[in-house]
Amino acid sequence: MTKIEWKKTEPWYSTRKKARILTLPDQHYFLIDGLGDPNQADFAQRVQTLYPLSYAIRMSYRNDWEIDGYQEYTVYPLQGHWSIQEQYLNQTPMKKDYFKYTIGIKQPEFVTAAVAEKAKQRAAEKVDAALLKQVRFETIKGKQVSQILHVGPFDEEPVSFAKLEDYLKTEGYQRVSHEHDEIYLSDPRKTAPEKMKTILQVEIKLV
Template identity: 55%
Template sequence: MEVKKIEWRKTEPGFSTRKKPQILTIPEQNYFSIRGIGDPNLPDFSKRIQVLYPLAYSIRMSQKAGWVIPNFQLYTVYPLEGYWGLQEKFLSAPVMQKSHFEYKIGIKQPDFVTPEIAESAKQRVLAKVDPALLDAVFFERRPAQLVAQILHVGSFDDEPATFKILDDFIKQNGYQRIEKEHTEIYMSDFRRVEEAKRKTILRVAIKKI
């Protein structure tokens, strides 16, 4: 029997790579997530990414491993996401440094992934990843959220100019941000794509004024 495929780029909200800003509601979603602090250019950030992908691919490739997951559907692994803010002790710092960051990175999982499936995935990758980091990974169901987002193309260091466009759009449409933190969705693999061509969706939570 043919297995139905999840075409998330075409059917799910929030993954548009159009350059114009937009307002939309993101539904409840499943994630493998892990928290961290500090400069994302340092090795610790990469190590946290490296524990997430084996988990995501263990579910995606479950059929080839003989792991039967109820209601399984074929899909492409979702992109890495980062939720970025500042450590509390640096909130009043006169100049923001990358070492001040506090973040949560994650990879979205299809709706058929349950907490039990997530735990089974963790057991299946035990021999492949750092056990301490694996223990820090958690499976979560994130609530629905009203957001504004825009596509940024280029270096992460150039994001402020794109955020300015997004902030102006939010105000002009009668909304306001409800938190200083923001989400980045890495539609390009920043480990392989040159800076000038990187595509990153910038997203912020909003409410109607």
């Protein structure tokens, strides 16, 4: 069985520190939306809803579930798409309570809508029923992005975003919007804040 080595073959998961420009392909995800401060319990509960679904597929071959085209792989890292709730767009100072987000975990190409639905059924006993109803399986369309690796606490991300902005200016690009994506390569429960690794990613276009 050929193993999916996404850390080696999908460059948007690279820990390269310098800013870069990439074109993302269409990608499949389990997704759930949320509002407010990610440091609160509601965010953690939404994260905890996604992982059992992903592991149901990952461990399917050990649990009497044969999936067509299955390949062994490591579960992909958590990702987040971050923006501001519309009613707070002009509010200052900015507060984390104003955030609007979509968090997700990417799924391999062999995962279909039918497979995703069966994963939800198999994981139902492990997650909150109300939150499970909010999870959707969706294909996010490809786009051109620029990204940079941020090492350190989440609250220090503006320093890395400033570096990314400088890079885009020199390359003749600009951000499409103030929204951005984050890929969490570290587990905050097990990693010291100064060693946290987070990929910061923004959609771009030529100036």
